[in-house]
Amino acid sequence: MRAKGKIVTAMLIFGSIGVFVKNINLSSSEIACLRGIIGSLFLLGASFIIRQKISFQALKENMMLLLLSGAAIGFNWMFLFQAYKYTTVSNATLSYYFAPIFVMILAPFVLKEKLTAGKASCIIMAMVGLFLVVNIGGGDDGSSYNHPLGILYGLLAAAFYASIIFMNKFIKNLSGFETTLIQLITAAIVLFPYVLMKGELSFSGIKSSTIVLILIVGIVHTGIAYFLYFTSFKELKGQTIAVLSYIDPISAVVFAAIFLRESMSPIQIIGGILILGSTFISERLELKVLKTNQ
Numbered sequence: 001m002r003a004k005g006k007i008v009t010a011m012l013i014f015g016s017i018g019v020f021v022k023n024i025n026l027s028s029s030e031i032a033c034l035r036g037i038i039g040s041l042f043l044l045g046a047s048f049i050i051r052q053k054i055s056f057q058a059l060k061e062n063m064m065l066l067l068l069s070g071a072a073i074g075f076n077w078m079f080l081f082q083a084y085k086y087t088t089v090s091n092a093t094l095s096y097y098f099a100p101i102f103v104m105i106l107a108p109f110v111l112k113e114k115l116t117a118g119k120a121s122c123i124i125m126a127m128v129g130l131f132l133v134v135n136i137g138g139g140d141d142g143s144s145y146n147h148p149l150g151i152l153y154g155l156l157a158a159a160f161y162a163s164i165i166f167m168n169k170f171i172k173n174l175s176g177f178e179t180t181l182i183q184l185i186t187a188a189i190v191l192f193p194y195v196l197m198k199g200e201l202s203f204s205g206i207k208s209s210t211i212v213l214i215l216i217v218g219i220v221h222t223g224i225a226y227f228l229y230f231t232s233f234k235e236l237k238g239q240t241i242a243v244l245s246y247i248d249p250i251s252a253v254v255f256a257a258i259f260l261r262e263s264m265s266p267i268q269i270i271g272g273i274l275i276l277g278s279t280f281i282s283e284r285l286e287l288k289v290l291k292t293n294q
Contacts, residue, residue, distance in 0.1 A: 003235035007244050010229040015251030017221045018089035019259045021081050024213045026206075028081035031217065032074055033195045036188030038218025039226065043181045046227050058173040059182065066179070069167040070186020076160035078191070079153045087150025089256035090264050093249050094133050094272045095154030100279040101126040102162035110166050118285050126278040132271025176230040184222070242283040249276060 024031055047054070059066070083092035101123055107113040134151055164183075171179055233241070253272070256262040264272065 003232040004240070004244070006228040006232035007236065007241060008247060010225045010232070011244060011247035012251050013221055013225040013228075014248045016255050017217065018084050018092065018252055019255050020213050020217050020221065021084050022089065022260060023209075024217070025210055026214070027195075027198075028078045028085065029191060029195050029198065031081050031214070032077035033188060033191035034214050035077060035218050035222050036074060036184050036191060038215065039222025040181065040184035040188055042219050042223025043177075043184060043227060046223070047177070047181060050231075052175075052177060054178050054181075055173060058178075062171045062174060065167050065171050066182045067186055069164050069171075069179075070183040071190040072160045072164050072167070073183050074187035074191040076157050076164065077187070079157035079160065083150045083154035083157060085150070086153060087145050087147045088262045088264075089260060090253045090262055090268070090272070091133060091147060091151055092154045093252040093256075094275050095130065095151045096158050096161070097249050097275055097279055098126060098130065098155055099158040099161040099165070100282055101275075102159055103165050104282055106162065106166070111169065116285070119282060122278040122282040122285075125281075126275050129271040129274025129278065132267050132274065134271075176233055177227075180226050180230060184226075239284075242280075246276060246280060 021031060026034075046052075080092065080096055083095065104115070104119050104123055108115045130151075134148065168179065174182075236244075249272075253264070
């Protein structure tokens with residue numbers, strides 16, 4: 001499979017996760033924990049098959065960042081899955097895609113990067129888009145949802161993802177595959193005692209359909225999707241990866257409409273376009289800066 005095919009497949013898989021999580025009758029922390037365990041075991045097996053060498057010296061040098069970012073991934077998943085429970089997949093996905101905006105807002109303080117007029121315009125555009133998405137007057141009767149709370153969980157997931165982006169910038173001498181493998185293992189290790197303390201992870205009476213869905217989320221949406229995503233990096237340019245990444249949120253909205261019969265009001269669609277448009281423009285600006293500095 002060529003690099004573009006790999007990343008397109010990975011994005012489509014990521015985009016479909018909401019449909020599966022919506023049908024798993026477990027708590028968000030249980031799903032996140034099991035996803036981390038199954039996904040990390042799959043990638044660990046894949047690392048032996050492809051003979052991926054891991055630098056233990058590099059692991060030691062980056063251990064603190066790997067542990068913190070791994071824990072952030074666990075809670076990132078947990079809050080995203082909570083968002084799915086309280087609002088539509090479309091709303092959860094769009095609020096989750098606020099992560100690049102958080103990065104832009106915090107970059108001047110964390111990375112000492114200059115906040116340009118272009119980036120400031122993207123932030124304003126995304127804020128307007130979020131305001132329109134929160135307008136839940138249409139698209140769904142809302143009888144079983146608490147949209148503001150769901151969108152808040154989506155934004156919390158986005159904040160954790162933004163923290164992962166920052167921490168990964170300081171991780172040195174490790175490939176994306178190595179970093180992700182350790183982070184997934186850490187996510188599982190951190191979430192497991194959390195789930196136990198909450199008295200969850202009880203498999204008594206669990207349905208066979210739930211087991212199948214959990215295995216799909218762990219193996220397909222985590223192990224296979226992450227493997228395809230990171231093994232395609234070496235052959236693709238950053239701009240290509242950035243553009244193809246938008247298959248994820250767009251496909252999430254389409255899958256939710258087809259399989260969950262979710263819909264969005266015209267105002268919410270405009271809001272979604274503004275959010276995704278602002279993140280797309282911000283990434284183009286970032287790539288332009290990188291090319292200038294090369």
